[in-house]
Amino acid sequence: MTDRGRGLRGESHDVQRENQGMTRPMKRTPVSIRGAHFEADDSAGPHADTEGLEPYKVLIVDDETHILKAVQRLFLGQGYEVLSAPSGADAVELFREHQIAVIISDQRMPGLSGAALLNYVRKKSPHTVRIMLTGNNDVATAIEAINQGEVFRFITKPWDHDEFLKIVGLAIEHHELLISRVRYQEHIREQNERLSVLNTELSELNEELEARVEARTQEVVARQREIERLYCELQGSFDATIKALVSIMELGEVHVIEHCQRTAERVRMFGERLGLDTDEIQEVERATLLHWIGLINAPPRVFELPVEELDEEAKASWEFHTVLGQQAIQHVPALRQAGRMILHYLNRYDAPEFQPGRIDPSSGDVYQESFVRGCRILGICSAFERVRTGLRGNNRLEVAGAVERGLQLLQKGAGTRYDPELVRQFREMVAQEMATARTREIVVSFENLRPGMVLARPLETAQGIPVAPRDMIITDELIARLGRFQDSNGLNEIRVWG
Structure with missing residues (x-):
């Protein structure tokens, strides 16, 4: 168990409740589901259930008694009602008697396995958020849990107390989100019923109004179809986006995350220097934040060596990561353009097939000038930052050396791999x-x-959340953004080069 985890026991319950309150909203509006009315307000606290003022119920399932007691101690003062079960069969009995918001189950148990139990819960109560507690990193176990129980997160033994509480807080928020979606579906159903009543009333009007009734009916039907179409599209994007983001957060590799964040900030600064409009910068920045998602499972040497020095296995991971990245997000409508940019950001400047006006063979779309420019900007910024990503240390001399090597790499490829004018502008910015x-x-x-x-x-914020990387140039926009963190949660010590 980490020092950080052990330190949690010494904190006051007030501090714990304050930290938890940051992960989810304090107020909720009334919810009506299947004829029942739920309502909660601020006085219920951050962990009140949507049914009356009762706290959320969290069920922990494990055949090891000390694990159950440890989790119960962990949740003391957190505002949850914690239930425990030593087996899958006992958990099923509790599940039949209580409305469970979150279930946390061990995988390896006698009798009913954790994956089978979570699969049962998924079928009986899809609004109950499912978390797998496991003491191993068995890939087969993870696949079984994902396929059967559609788990929300994995927690490994031994766990970090802060991370455990944070995950459960996110699970409660997800539970509320699922309930809210039901409320929205109920609202749509009520609207459809009202439209049906309206159609009936219109059909009963006298013959003098028949023409107006027909026109009104057609208008109502058209609006109803548009509502249904927009709802289906929203629901599809909503579900796909959640799955993509959960995958990134669950599987994220520190090299990948840090590189993408640093490169995205570099892209934004470079786009502003070039005078690009906000929409174009945001489109490239969105792609940048995900452009290494295909390298999540790559071997560490992919990040530590230049591309030309990689062995065959590592080089295959590098060359194929753009395809994997595009495939990971292609089913999210709002991210399709970002996926195309990820697929093409390594294309060479001198490639005749990748020029504005040519046809994209992967989609059949015409390469727009802004799209090609965005890919080239992403390629330059990522290549420059990749040199620093491979550093084993972070002292000032190493960073300065990485900057120089990155600029030399871009200059060497100017006119062939990289747009020479963009390289010139980039070098001036870094200088x-x-x-x-x-x-x-x-x-x-x-x-x-x-x-x-x-x-x-x-x-970082006072809670340890990173907000700006080392060597970031302070701008008016960054100061405004940091001001919001300063006003809400506070910032840690700020050190600059003087």
Whole structure:
């Protein structure tokens, strides 16, 4: 068990409740499902159930008594009603007697396995969020749990207390989201019933109004079909987006996450320097945040060596990651353009088939100038940041050396692999950044932050959430963004190069 996990026991319950309150909204509106009326307000606290003022019920299932007791101790003062069961059969009995918001089950148990139990829960109560508790990293176990129980998260033994509580908080939010979707479906059903009544009333009007009745009926039917079409599209995007984001969060590799975040910030700065409009910058930035999703399971040497020095296995992972990344998000309508950009961002500048006006063989669409430019910007920024991603250390001299090697890499490929004009603009931008850098760290308050300063260390909120990477140039926009964190949760010590 980590020091961080052990330290949780010493915190006051007030602090724990405050931390938990940050993960989900405090207020909810009334919900009506299957004739029952649920209503909760602020006085119910962050963990009140939607049925009356009762707390959410969390069921923990494990054949090891000390695990059950450990989890019950962990949830003391958190506002949940915790139920426990030593076996899958006992859990089924409790499930029949209670309305469970979240179930946390061990996988390996005598009799009914965790995957089978979660599959039973999924069928009987799809609104109950399912979490797998396991003491191993068996791939077959994970596949079985995903296929049968459609688990929301995995928690491995031993666990980190803070992470455990955070995951359960997210599961409660997901439970509320599922209930809210039912409420929305109920609302649509009521609207459809009202439309049906309206059609009946219109048909009973006298003969003088027959023409107007027919026109009105056609209008109502058309609107109803449009509502149904938009709802189906929204529901499809909603479900697909949740699955994509859960996959990224569950499987994320630290190299992948840090590289994508740093490159996205670089893309935004470069796009602003080039004078691109906000929509175009956001489109490229969205693709950048996901462009290494296909490398999640890649071997570590993919990130630590130049592409030309990779062995056959690592080179295959690198060359195929664009296809995997595009496939991972292609079913999310809002991310289809980002997926196309991920698929093409490694295309060479001198490739005759990848030019504005040519046909994209993968989709049949014409390559627009903005799309090609976005791919080239992403390719340049990612290649530059990849040199730093491979560093084993993070001292100032190593970072400076990585910057120089990154610029040399881009210059070497200018005119062949990279757009020479974009490389020139990028080099000028980085040169201005380096000109503002110093070798001495100084601590500044948020009120004394000024545009042009450069962060000497990664900046985090008071809760340890990263908000800006090392060597980020402070801009007016970044100060405004940091101000929102400062007002809500506070920021840790700010160090800049002085």
